[in-house]
Amino acid sequence: MNDHVTDPATDPATEAFVTHRNLLFTVAYEMLGSAADAEDVLQETWLRWVEVDLEQVRDQRAYLVRITTRQALNRLRALQRRKEAYVGPWLPEPLLTAPDVAEDVELSENLSLALMFVLETLSPIERAVFVLREVFDFGYDEIAAAIDKSPSAARQIAYRARQHVDARRPRTPVSREETRAALDSFQSALATGDLQGLLDVLAPDVVFVSDGGGFKLAALRPVVGAEKVLRYMAGSVEKAGGVFTSTPTMVNGNPGLILRVDGVIDGVLAFSVDNDLVTGLYYVRNPEKLTRVESETPLTSR
Numbered sequence: 001m002n003d004h005v006t007d008p009a010t011d012p013a014t015e016a017f018v019t020h021r022n023l024l025f026t027v028a029y030e031m032l033g034s035a036a037d038a039e040d041v042l043q044e045t046w047l048r049w050v051e052v053d054l055e056q057v058r059d060q061r062a063y064l065v066r067i068t069t070r071q072a073l074n075r076l077r078a079l080q081r082r083k084e085a086y087v088g089p090w091l092p093e094p095l096l097t098a099p100d101v102a103e104d105v106e107l108s109e110n111l112s113l114a115l116m117f118v119l120e121t122l123s124p125i126e127r128a129v130f131v132l133r134e135v136f137d138f139g140y141d142e143i144a145a146a147i148d149k150s151p152s153a154a155r156q157i158a159y160r161a162r163q164h165v166d167a168r169r170p171r172t173p174v175s176r177e178e179t180r181a182a183l184d185s186f187q188s189a190l191a192t193g194d195l196q197g198l199l200d201v202l203a204p205d206v207v208f209v210s211d212g213g214g215f216k217l218a219a220l221r222p223v224v225g226a227e228k229v230l231r232y233m234a235g236s237v238e239k240a241g242g243v244f245t246s247t248p249t250m251v252n253g254n255p256g257l258i259l260r261v262d263g264v265i266d267g268v269l270a271f272s273v274d275n276d277l278v279t280g281l282y283y284v285r286n287p288e289k290l291t292r293v294e295s296e297t298p299l300t301s302r
Contacts, residue, residue: 013050016060023061023136024068026107026299030131031072032079033092033116035292044071062142069128069146076124083120087214089222091282092116093289094251094268095297101253102176107301108253110135113282114272116252117209118168122161129154130161136301174273176255182273183255187246195230202226203277208233213286216267229281240266249293258293259283268293 017024024045028038045067057063083090092113102108109115110131119127128147132138140151140158147154182201189197208229212218217239223232237244242262246269249258257269268290272280284290 012054013052016054017046017049017064020061020064022298022300023302024064025297026111026301027065027068027131027136028072028075029095029299030111030116030119030135031069031076031127033090033120034079034289035093035095035297037075037079038072041068041071041075062138062145065132065136065138066142066146069132073124073128073147076127080124087212088218088220089209089211090120091209091211091284091289092120092252093292094256094270094284095292095299096295097250097253097299098296099250101299102250104253104301107135107299108176111252111299112254112272113252113256113270113284114280115165115169117282118165121168122164126157126161126164129157130165133158134162134165178276179271179273180255182276182278183248183257183271186271186278187248187257190246195234198230198233199226201278202229203274203279206277206279206281208281208283210267210283211286211289213288215287216285218283218285251293253299265290265293 021042024042025038028041029035032038032041045064048067048071049064052063054060094113097111101111119130122130125147129143132143132146133140138146140154143158144151144154147157149157185201186198188194189201204226205224206226206229208219208223210218210223217236219232223229240261245260245263246257247260249256249268251268251270254270256271259266259269267283267285270282270284271278272282
């Protein structure tokens with residue numbers, strides 16, 4: 001007599017998890033800003049999902065997102081303690097993304113390092129609610145179930161988080177073409193050492209945020225103002241030595257640059273743009289955060 005063996009390909013729990021895996025990863029990453037932590041959250045989600053009686057689950061996608069959100073909230077609270085001891089500003093881990101992420105305008109805007117840097121200023125519960133509502137368009141009943149609050153409480157948290165974020169991000173969305181044009185001007189000036197060209201593309205109140213994590217030289221606090229940013233960048237290039245090159249790429253669904261010194265990745269530079277000028281530069285140099293910039297990470301809002 002043959003023992004019955006469940007084929008993972010036809011196992012309903014496995015099938016549902018695999019179907020929604022990219023969404024679950026995107027939810028966890030958007031909440032945490034760390035791919036490694038998002039992967040850990042998915043592992044924890046899987047362990048809880050296989051214990052669920054699927055016959056009692058009406059909406060598998062919503063249920064999986066609920067588990068992921070709860071696990072991500074737990075991880076986010078622990079991560080906050082790590083961030084308090086972090087050397088200098090903490091930037092999200094940049095991800096190399098496929099063109100389809102950029103085509104989802106809302107998703108790419110919310111995945112930008114500029115916005116995710118703003119999300120760092122929210123409390124864990126505010127960030128969870130903002131992500132579920134603004135990025136993934138979940139209803140307040142679903143959000144309430146995920147965070148163990150009432151729908152009205154979820155609505156209030158969402159309103160508060162949105163106000164906080166809106167006060168800190170650009171007033172009007174910027175097209176990819178506008179961002180790309182500003183980036184092209186920036187890259188050209190950087191490549192030729194044209195300091196005036198760089199100054200011309202930087203907004204007067206541009207902010208430069210760098211993350212070395214204590215492993216690489218980086219400013220311990222944001223550098224503000226076009227001339228100060230220019231001086232800091234020129235000094236950094238000089239200290240780096242070697243041959244400095246930049247390559248256009250898609251970071252978190254948005255145009256960015258991979259910077260190399262003598263062919264070795266030094267860091268990833270992401271941008272925020274407004275009125276054809278660069279308003280924010282986000283430079284990730286921490287080697288621990290540069291493991292996902294040479295192969296694409298699939299992200300989705302659906």
